[in-house]
Amino acid sequence: MLRLEGLEIRQGDFELRADWALPDGAVCAVMGPSGGGKSTLLAVIAGFLAPTSGRVSWNGHELTALPPARRPISILFQDNNLFPHLTVERNLALGLDPRGRLDAGSRQRIAEVLDRVGLAGMGARKPAALSGGQQSRAALARALLMDRALVLLDEPFAALGPGLRMEMLDLAREVLSGEGRTLLMVSHAPEDAARIASHIVLVHDGVAATPEAAGPLLADPPRALRSYLGR
């Protein structure tokens, strides 16, 4: 279970607080206006930014002081999710072992996940030889391969068209959120949340609110969410 305890992030005028827990297996959309701190919240959970105060913990183990790679977390960024100078297979191999070793066993596993995300046989290509959607699939494949309990999606599909974005979100839920993994995704589009999210965190006025069940929240949105959704 992901738990944020008395979390406070201050950077100049910017301020964000959070104090809640997210149940295992949840698919949680983080919503709210631009500049509200959605990506900042993910950066703190992932370990790229130290909070001003408070703790981040996972199943009772404190993560706050751990470097990003030591946390039970994999993250997909808005862009640059693949090293452009390495083949897809190499990129995925780094998810298995940061030293980049590639033996018969890991080749086999990489081929399997590539098959699962619909990229069978494309391991030898470099990212530039893939379409945008295929690059997203490769990044998802690496997250799958890393097999961490919490997956953070910081709008990795924002540059794709709406149809392709939905397809990727479905794929992300299908391949990642099974096996008890928790998904936390930044989202701008309520239809994304409606489609795959079980929970919603609303980031608004310097507070990341407690996750609430997505269905009821979207059916009867509170004022802050209504104004954000423009209803």
Place this chain on the structure above:
Amino acid sequence: MLGLTLGTLAAVAWRAGFALSLGPADLSAIWFTTWQAALSAALSVALAVPVARALARRRFPGRGALVTLLGAPFILPVIVAVIGLIGVFGRGGILNDALALVGLGPVSVYGWHGVVLAHVFFNLPLAVRLILQGWLSIPAERFRLAASLGAPVGRLLEWPMLRAVAPGAFAVIFLICLTSFAVALTLGGGPRATTVELAIYQAVRFEFDLGRAAVLAMVQFGLCLAAALMVRAAGAPDALGAGLDRVVERFEPGGRMRDAVAVALAALFLMAPLAMIVARGAPGLLDLPEGLWGAALRSIAVALGATALTLAMALALALRGGALARLAMLLPLAASSLVMGTGLFVLLYPVVAPRDAALVVTGLVNATMALPFAARVLVPALAQAETAHGRLATSLGLVGWARLRWLILPRLRRPLGFAAGLTGALSMGDLGVIALFAGDGEATLPLLMVRLMAAYRMEQAAGVALVLLALSLALFWIFDRGGRVDAAS
């Protein structure tokens, strides 16, 4: 790095005994060093302004080639260029042939005006690049706005830009001219055209007066430090910057003829000596001197060693970051190879014969001198790689060697290749500290050339110059190319 720059200085200071006593010859060397550098820098900048303006606002066939040519002096060995200049301006050069036709007496390229001429030849292109960059940094919209208002572009846009850029260009060139040893050695000399570095060389080689050499080295360091501070104060721009292929669209009429003349004269001034290197060198190839291939091998070995060392140091310092690393990357700009050489000479002389250490010391000093250039290429590229891909690498746990192998080295391939090419060519053509240390058996190609020139075997020297030029260009090309082939997209 700090050891080589500051450490050698300490050795020099210790040898000088902190007693700065300067004779009249020393004072005149200091005076000459300063004023020739000031004059060379002023001429370079002044002549560069019309050329840069023409390049900034005109599109013409060969413009790209000319801009590329302006980068050539970075990798053109000084001593090779001197051969070309002698071919044009020397006795029996094409200028004197032309003057003789109209009945005018011969001019000599030796003496203070030869030193200044060579410095302008080397630094005019640099000044043009710096000032052209200034011109192209004026946003196109401002020119449009000025045109729509009918405002005077010169006073409104160009003069303020020049006032911002020219002092930096002057300061950089002044510093370069303070420390140019090879030009003074070949074209200067005598009581009226001896620089401090030349005086150091003479004190070590001919008088074996290490005390006097040390005192002069202290003086030279002081001069360079003052000039480096001047560069800093003037906010010197970056000469390695790319993107000079743009042309600013301009709306005021006229000036076409003036621009054409400026470009034509500059091209002639730069290309005539280059052509003479080939013209004089080609016959010399048939009569290459004994010892050429040994010298060539030594030059290549020194250049490769210096390149490896510079890249390793630059990469390590760039990765380390911080104020101390930045200082170490800048310090060699103020250092002079002769000062470092004197320091090492003082330190090594009691332990080993200078000639035995000649090649190692030359490689070390060359590596140090090239470090600021390599660093200036690598540091921004490293920052860019980290900005774009650092978070991904961190999230995957790429640290230490793994990060270097999978992220940094592949992303830095092109700048590494370019920096290696630059260092290799600089080291290959360097004539400085090797002249202090080498005996008969340790000559590199530049030193071999100097010896041939001193023996008035100009044709052979020109042949060696052509070989040296070809090797320098080849080294640059191979490294630079190696960085580009199959480079990361």
